[in-house]
Amino acid sequence: MSDVAVVIFAEPVRPGQVRELVESLGGERGPDPEAPDDSGLQRDGGAVWVVPCEPGDLPYPPDVLRECERLLGAPPRSRAVLDVSRRRGSEWLAAEIVLAAAERWRVAVLDFGEELLGIKDFQERIAERPVGFFLPAGWLDVRRVLREQRADPVTLVLPGEAGPERLRSFLRSMGAVLDLDAGTDAEFERGDARLWISVQAEGEAQVGGGQAALYRGTLGEPPFTFARMDVFDGAGSRSLAVEVVEALAALHPVLLEGPDGQLMTLDDLRLRVRSGAGEPFSP
Numbered sequence: 001m002s003d004v005a006v007v008i009f010a011e012p013v014r015p016g017q018v019r020e021l022v023e024s025l026g027g028e029r030g031p032d033p034e035a036p037d038d039s040g041l042q043r044d045g046g047a048v049w050v051v052p053c054e055p056g057d058l059p060y061p062p063d064v065l066r067e068c069e070r071l072l073g074a075p076p077r078s079r080a081v082l083d084v085s086r087r088r089g090s091e092w093l094a095a096e097i098v099l100a101a102a103e104r105w106r107v108a109v110l111d112f113g114e115e116l117l118g119i120k121d122f123q124e125r126i127a128e129r130p131v132g133f134f135l136p137a138g139w140l141d142v143r144r145v146l147r148e149q150r151a152d153p154v155t156l157v158l159p160g161e162a163g164p165e166r167l168r169s170f171l172r173s174m175g176a177v178l179d180l181d182a183g184t185d186a187e188f189e190r191g192d193a194r195l196w197i198s199v200q201a202e203g204e205a206q207v208g209g210g211q212a213a214l215y216r217g218t219l220g221e222p223p224f225t226f227a228r229m230d231v232f233d234g235a236g237s238r239s240l241a242v243e244v245v246e247a248l249a250a251l252h253p254v255l256l257e258g259p260d261g262q263l264m265t266l267d268d269l270r271l272r273v274r275s276g277a278g279e280p281f282s283p
Contacts, residue, residue, distance in 0.1 A: 003083070003084045003085070003086060003112060003134075004081060004082065004083055004084070004112065005081075005082045005084060005094060005098075005109060005110060005111055005112060005134045006079050006080070006081055006082070006109070006110035007079060007080045007082065007097070007098055007101055007107050007108075007109060007110075008058075008068050008072070008076045008078075008079045008107065008108045008109070008110060009072075009076065009077055009078045009079065009080075009101075009105045009106065009107055010072040010073065010074040010075070010076060010077060010105065010106035010107075011077055011078065011105045011106065012055035012056075012077040012078050013052070013055065013077070013078045013080070013105055014052075014054075014055065014078075015037035015052035015053070015054065016037050016052075017052075018037065018039075018050060018052035018080045018101075019036075019037040019038070019039045019050075019052065021097070021100055021101060021104065022039040022040075022041055022050050022097065023039065024100070025041055025096060025097065025100060026041065026043065027039045027040055027041035027042075027050070028040060028041075030049075035051070037052055038050065038051050038052070041093050041096075041097065042093075043089065043093060044088075044089050045087050045088055045089055046085065046087055046088060046089030046090035046091075046092060046093045047085040047087060047090055047093070048082055048083065048084050048085065048090055048093045048094045048097060049082075049083040049085075050080055050081070050082055050083075050097065051080065051081040051083065052078075052079075052080040052081075053078065053079050053080065053081070054078070055077050055078040056077070056078070057078070057079065058076055058077075058078075058079060064116065067116050068108055068116065071108040071116060071117070071118040072106050072107075072108055072118075073106065074106065076108070080101075082094050082097060082098075084112075084134065088150050088151065088152070088233065089150070089233075091131065091132075091133055091134060094133075094134065095122075095126055095133050095134075098119075098122060099123075099126075102119045106119075107119055109122045109134075111134045111135065111136060112134045112135055112136075113135065113136035115136045130150075131150060150232060150233040151194075151196070151230040151231055151232045151233065151237075152230070152231050152233075152258075152259040152281065152282070153228055153229070153230050153231075153259055154228075154229045154230075154231055154241065154256055154257065154258060154259065154281045155226060155227070155228055155229075155256065155257035156226070156227045156228075156229055156245070156248070156254060156255075156256060157215070157219065157224050157225070157226055157254065157255040157256070157257070158219065158224065158225040158226075158227075158248070158252045158253070158254055159219045159220050159224060159225065159252055159253060160220075160222065160223040160224055160225055161252070162225040162251075162252045163225055164199045164200075164225060167199050167225060167227060168185055168186065168199055170247075170248065170251065171185070171186040171197060172186070174188070174244060174247060175188065176188050176197070177189075183198060184196050184197070184198060185197055185198050185199045185227075186199075188240060188244065190236070190240055191236060192234055192236050192237075193232065193234065193236035193237040193239070193240040194232035194237055194240075195229055195230065195231055195232065195237060195240055195241055195244065196229070196230040196232075197227055197228065197229050197230075198227065198228045198230075199225075199226075199227045200225075200226040200227060200228065211263055214255070214263065214265075215255065218253050218254075218255055218265065219253055219255065220253075229241060229244070231281065235278070238279070238280055238281070241281070242269065242273055242280060245266070245269065249266050253266075254266055256268075256269060256281065258281045258282050259281060259282055260282055262282075264281070269281070
């Protein structure tokens with residue numbers, strides 16, 4: 001499976017028309033002069049690259065073309081390829097492109113698993129699923145997709161004495177559900193807020209210079225205990241994450257590494273919360 005979807009048109013849509021559509025949504029023309037109608041749409045960290053093809057460029061077997069004709073109500077005439085980033089919000093942008101195209105032309109969608117959908121089926125996916133619009137039904141793992149596409153990773157670093165088992169016990173005492181799958185030690189869920197935590201083995205942080213001094217000055221000597229906390233999109237999830245960190249800090253000193261890789265102390269986090277920062281883990 002790839003993260004490439006295809007929009008198939010019943011009309012002979014020219015590459016320039018597809019580029020104009022993307023630009024109307026806030027996208028921009030690509031930099032390659034040899035591909036003047038390639039374009040990209042980026043917003044809030046998400047990204048989709050759109051490569052339109054010339055009418056008649058439909059390299060599919062006869063059975064796929066027949067299914068396209070059934071869904072479109074006419075023979076397929078052209079297509080555009082959507083290369084969807086795995087960054088959070090990207091699949092929403094790709095869905096926005098599909099829906100905007102459907103307002104201008106008759107379209108079908110070839111999803112990441114090369115399953116064909118008519119536009120009504122695609123709209124139903126959007127209505128029924130929080131994520132995974134371009135994934136075939138049998139391949140959808142909602143928890144995994146939510147974590148990959150709509151959550152920001154924050155690394156928690158604690159003294160070695162905290163230890164993986166003590167940390168897991170603490171998470172249980174906070175109301176987390178433990179051992180959901182091989183990659184998830186704990187999950188918090190409160191309304192629309194969600195956190196997933198994976199506790200890592202003890203080890204020394206790979207840092208140098210001033211950061212090494214900060215680790216030792218805050219946490220003591222290595223080894224340290226690490227955990228990855230994936231914070232679901234939304235203010236409720238970020239508030240819940242701050243609550244977990246504060247409860248943990250009442251037991252052990254803690255350092256945090258935000259989604260952008262910047263190291264933060266507990267005081268840094270508290271200052272950002274007091275200042276009303278919308279993204280407290282991203283200085």
